[in-house]
Amino acid sequence: MESKEYKLLEKLYFERIGGTDKELEACHIIQDELKQLGLESYIEDFDVVTNHVSKVSLEVLKPYQKTYEATAYMGCVNTQGLVGELCYFESDNAVSKKQVCGKIALVNGYLGMKTFKAITEAKAVGFITYNGNIDREENDLDPRELRESLQEFGNLPGVNIRVEDAMEMVAKGASEVRIVVEQTIEKVSSHNLICDITKESEDMIVCTAHYDSVPHSKGAYDNATGSVCLYGLAKELKDKKLAHNLRLIWCGSEERGLLGSKAYVAAHQEEMENIKLCVNVDMIGSIMGRRIAVCTSDMSLVHYMDYFGKIKGFPIEVSQGVYSSDSTPFADNGVPAVSFARITSPGTGEIHSRYDVMEHLSESMLLQDTSFICEFVSEMANSFVIPIPKEIPDNMKEEIDKYYGRDLKKKEEEDKKA
Numbered sequence: 124m125e126s127k128e129y130k131l132l133e134k135l136y137f138e139r140i141g142g143t144d145k146e147l148e149a150c151h152i153i154q155d156e157l158k159q160l161g162l163e164s165y166i167e168d169f170d171v172v173t174n175h176v177s178k179v180s181l182e183v184l185k186p187y188q189k190t191y192e193a194t195a196y197m198g199c200v201n202t203q204g205l206v207g208e209l210c211y212f213e214s215d216n217a218v219s220k221k222q223v224c225g226k227i228a229l230v231n232g233y234l235g236m237k238t239f240k241a242i243t244e245a246k247a248v249g250f251i252t253y254n255g256n257i258d259r260e261e262n263d264l265d266p267r268e269l270r271e272s273l274q275e276f277g278n279l280p281g282v283n284i285r286v287e288d289a290m291e292m293v294a295k296g297a298s299e300v301r302i303v304v305e306q307t308i309e310k311v312s313s314h315n316l317i318c319d320i321t322k323e324s325e326d327m328i329v330c331t332a333h334y335d336s337v338p339h340s341k342g343a344y345d346n347a348t349g350s351v352c353l354y355g356l357a358k359e360l361k362d363k364k365l366a367h368n369l370r371l372i373w374c375g376s377e378e379r380g381l382l383g384s385k386a387y388v389a390a391h392q393e394e395m396e397n398i399k400l401c402v403n404v405d406m407i408g409s410i411m412g413r414r415i416a417v418c419t420s421d422m423s424l425v426h427y428m429d430y431f432g433k434i435k436g437f438p439i440e441v442s443q444g445v446y447s448s449d450s451t452p453f454a455d456n457g458v459p460a461v462s463f464a465r466i467t468s469p470g471t472g473e474i475h476s477r478y479d480v481m482e483h484l485s486e487s488m489l490l491q492d493t494s495f496i497c498e499f500v501s502e503m504a505n506s507f508v509i510p511i512p513k514e515i516p517d518n519m520k521e522e523i524d525k526y527y528g529r530d531l532k533k534k535e536e537e538d539k540k541a
């Protein structure tokens with residue numbers, strides 16, 4: 124058995140970084156498939172940045188000399204040679220914050236907003252992060268980005284290195300390092316692909332899935348599977364009579380900070396009143412795992428989804444919460460949202476690395492997931508009145524604010540005033 128869905132998954136199986144030609148190629152592949160279904164679609168561009176790095180290095184100067192391969196943080200300030208004492212910034216605690224003042228911080232793994240805020244507040248002068256897993260034979264060195272949301276707290280020169288190198292530096296007591304970053308930033312385009320299945324009424328349901336991937340990953344599971352699910356919805360629902368508008372949006376640059384869905388809601392503010400629901404699909408079809416539906420909505424949708432799974436005999440854990448994906452910008456603009464995923468069980472598949480591969484996926488799981496999501500979308504799109512209250516409850520608003528780091532930013536503003 125090889126379904127059209129699975130064939131499309133195979134076609135999308137390549138690195139598709141937001142803002143690159145490869146991402147656009149993936150966009151065109153999906154658009155061609157829609158055309159073969161007899162469906163028109165259109166592309167909306169939005170700006171993202173890219174960098175051209177002319178120099179980047181990390182050297183340990185004391186107590187031993189060694190140069191480690193490093194990538195520059197896109198968007199960080201340039202330095203022709205920042206020499207400083209190294210401080211292993213283990214966590215955001217008072218002792219580490221005092222120790223890191225005037226030094227270059229080596230932080231644990233990924234640079235989150237909270238950590239970046241801590242090191243800038245503590246007056247660190249530069250930073251080093253790492254990626255990978257020490258037990259892997261080989262770790263790809265990821266390029267990283269100092270996102271605009273982080274730059275609001277400040278800007279420092281920063282580089283990313285491999286986990287084995289970070290461990291060596293700590294084990295050998297690296298105490299003085301030099302960072303060089305020279306890059307220029309350029310604006311390029313990323314793309315959302317939009318397809319209207321029906322235009323029947325004022326009310327609209329949007330279905331979203333991102334089709335970009337991170338560097339070094341062919342993004343089979345994250346999120347060619349969701350992209351294929353949307354294609355499955357198009358195939359299944361295109362000839363059905365639906366009561367409400369149904370729009371499918373394949374979002375670009377999700378992995379770079381939900382940029383596609385943020386651009387969509389910014390460019391379509393006038394639609395927000397009419398969009399009654401966002402159904403987002405991010406990572407399904409894994410061989411092993413558990414199905415989840417995360418509802419950024421009031422509890423009535425949570426209960427409904429739970430009943431729906433039980434009625435259909437589809438095992439799914441339903442919860443109220445914020446899912447880190449393209450559903451969130453919609454919810455942040457007052458649109459109730461539900462994100463579907465099949466989360467891999469421990470050790471059976473990972474994301475955001477070269478190990479996100481087809482071999483961990485199952486055609487039948489992918490089709491089962493797609494079919495369940497399709498039944499739900501079809502039920503909503505055919506409702507006499509879309510039954511979901513058009514409101515985001517306060518507890519969800521709070522969680523969305525936390526997700527965007529607005530609580531941290533608010534605190535910073537208050538601190539500045541004080």
Ligand SMILES: [Zn+2]
Pocket residue numbers: 333345346377405406448
């Ligand atoms: Zn994803």
